[in-house]
Amino acid sequence: MEEDEDIASYFLCVDDVVNTMRGLGEKMKIKKVVRKILRSLPMRFDAKVSTIEEVKDMANLSMD
Numbered sequence: 744m745e746e747d748e749d750i751a752s753y754f755l756c757v758d759d760v761v762n763t764m765r766g767l768g769e770k771m772k773i774k775k776v777v778r779k780i781l782r783s784l785p786m787r788f789d790a791k792v793s794t795i796e797e798v799k800d801m802a803n804l805s806m807d
Contacts, residue, residue, distance in 0.1 A: 744783055744784055744785055745785075746787075750788075753780075754780070757776070757779075757780055761776055773804075774804065777804050777805070781795065781796065
């Protein structure tokens with residue numbers, strides 16, 4: 744994610760990539776995608792990422 748990019752457009756790009764990979768036969772679990780999204784967010788989201796990781800059950804977290 745770029746520093747000047749908004750989160751909605753970033754999620755659309757990630758969702759497009761995931762759908763393309765699934766269309767090609769790749770088995771992608773949502774849990775893995777969510778973890779990769781959280782890891783790729785810029786530093787300005789660090790507080791939110793930390794809160795999500797602490798509060799939410801990562802096994803049941805969706806992209807919504």
